[in-house]
Ligand SMILES: O=C(O)CCC(=O)C(=O)O
């Protein structure tokens with residue numbers, strides 16, 4: 466299977482940095498498709514992936530985090546989520562009804578390792594990575610369809626987000642799929658797997674198609690870790 470896009474990337478995407486390649490392109494370069502199916506080698510990890518959409522690129526990666534790493538992230542963040550709920554901020558956000566928190570950049574060894582791995586998969590220097598975000602959804606909670614990039618009117622747009630990796634930290638009993646309404650894609654959470662998508666195309670219509678949301682959880686809990694990358698360094 467050859468998943469190398471036949472498009473000339475330089476015409477489609479704004480020049481990000483020298484030598485930028487997407488996951489399928491890098492895997493194709495490693496000549497791994499024919500041998501073992503599409504996988505990406507990152508350090509000593511073999512990370513299988515499935516391309517779900519080409520333009521805009523949406524890829525589902527397996528085994529991004531180990532089961533132990535997922536459990537540790539949940540454990541480390543759960544106390545801090547609880548605290549954020551009893552804070553004075555009582556503004557109700559109808560768009561995102563989950564609770565959440567951010568880790569500090571390189572906060573500890575676990576975060577350091579995970580940030581570096583995600584940056585390698587996303588093929589963006591770790592200096593471009595925002596702090597890792599953890600979200601927890603309970604039944605009925607959701608994240609309505611949205612774009613991850615900032616609107617041009619926002620101050621943050623001067624160093625805008627370019628790509629997202631949402632890592633699933635547990636199995637959801639029912640519901641909680643990540644859906645892309647414009648692309649007709651729905652991804653069922655699986656512990657340790659992740660969905661990657663990017664939105665730095667010259668064609669704004671392609672960027673807009675990365676509209677996505679987290680469907681309401683029906684049964685059980687849903688925990689995710691989200692890594693956003695910026696066009697320029699943030700650290
Ligand atoms: O929970 C999900 O499935 C999506 C999360 C998301 O869109 C985000 O963190 O930006």
Ligand SMILES: [Fe+2]
Nearest residue numbers: 611612613677
């Ligand atoms: Fe999002």
